[in-house]
Amino acid sequence: xxxxxxxVIIDHPSHSIRYLYDQHAGMLLGYIFEVVKDRKLAEDYxxxxxxxxxLRDVVLDQEQVNTWCSLLKFAKAKLQLFQAVNPYETAPVxxxxxxxxxxxxxxxxxxxxxRSVFCGVYHHGKTISALSTALNTTEDLTRKTLKxxxxxxxxxx
Amino acid sequence: MVKIDEYLxxxxxxxxxxxxxxxxxxEELLALKSRHPQIEEAxxxxxxxxxxxxxxxxxxxxxxTWNRIEAxxxxxxxTPKMENPKMEYLIGDEPVxxxxxxxxxxxxxxxxEGENGHMRIRKAWRWVFAAVFVLGKxxxxxxxxxxxENKHTQEEIQQLKMEMRSMRK
Numbered sequence: 001x002x003x004x005x006x007x008v009i010i011d012h013p014s015h016s017i018r019y020l021y022d023q024h025a026g027m028l029l030g031y032i033f034e035v036v037k038d039r040k041l042a043e044d045y046x047x048x049x050x051x052x053x054x055l056r057d058v059v060l061d062q063e064q065v066n067t068w069c070s071l072l073k074f075a076k077a078k079l080q081l082f083q084a085v086n087p088y089e090t091a092p093v094x095x096x097x098x099x100x101x102x103x104x105x106x107x108x109x110x111x112x113x114x115r116s117v118f119c120g121v122y123h124h125g126k127t128i129s130a131l132s133t134a135l136n137t138t139e140d141l142t143r144k145t146l147k148x149x150x151x152x153x154x155x156x157x
Numbered sequence: 158m159v160k161i162d163e164y165l166x167x168x169x170x171x172x173x174x175x176x177x178x179x180x181x182x183x184e185e186l187l188a189l190k191s192r193h194p195q196i197e198e199a200x201x202x203x204x205x206x207x208x209x210x211x212x213x214x215x216x217x218x219x220x221x222t223w224n225r226i227e228a229x230x231x232x233x234x235x236t237p238k239m240e241n242p243k244m245e246y247l248i249g250d251e252p253v254x255x256x257x258x259x260x261x262x263x264x265x266x267x268x269x270e271g272e273n274g275h276m277r278i279r280k281a282w283r284w285v286f287a288a289v290f291v292l293g294k295x296x297x298x299x300x301x302x303x304x305x306e307n308k309h310t311q312e313e314i315q316q317l318k319m320e321m322r323s324m325r326k
Contacts, residue, residue: 026216128177
């Protein structure tokens, strides 16, 4: 029976980081860039996140079947840590290469509320509770808005 | 009893996949997932969606990025193994687990390179070692001095004995 991607990663940790890099480095760099909005800083964080994977006994946990989601979860936790340690790095003034606006057509499909909720959760790791307070809505409504945002992004492929 | 269709529409799955569900929500979801296969299917679809979104936003990393990661990994892997053994033993103290926080007391120890890893001793011992070294040198100097003095005296006694014998003759 062929092994799943997650199983391969757990069985061969010494090679798995390179495998993860080949599969997901571009996606992760894109994600980090959306968070920090600075190309140079995003590249530095990408190096730090992949390096940090080497300190783990098992590269990614088996709880999440999808490797990308598992890596994303790990990266989010690390990014929050980096930003907590060096808050000035995410300040509006950046030294690296920056792009004026994101060419993200997926986000263009969302209305303002959906975008706030999706970006708050996906890029900034804000909890439903914190977002509901900030947007002055209920938690149920925030969750439903998040669902709608993902549905909108799914529509049209 | 939670109605499964309402649950699927509530946005709870999206919160979970995006990592912002609370512990209670995760517990509820895992319990429902084991009973309702449609939850597992919905989660797989959501995860695939997230992967597709990320692929759409992907930026190719610069060519030297993997070399930087490898260099950084080598640094990270070497350092903790050399400097963070599982247990540290302090002379005159009980073994100290690595997980315990470092106290000011540990700052009083200096490291001496051993065959395997490091060993720690109290800083105060350096004065004892210095005193033992200096005293050792003094004793050695005295020993050499008295040895030579004794040898010289023995030679003089021998010479005097010979002179006395020659005078008697």
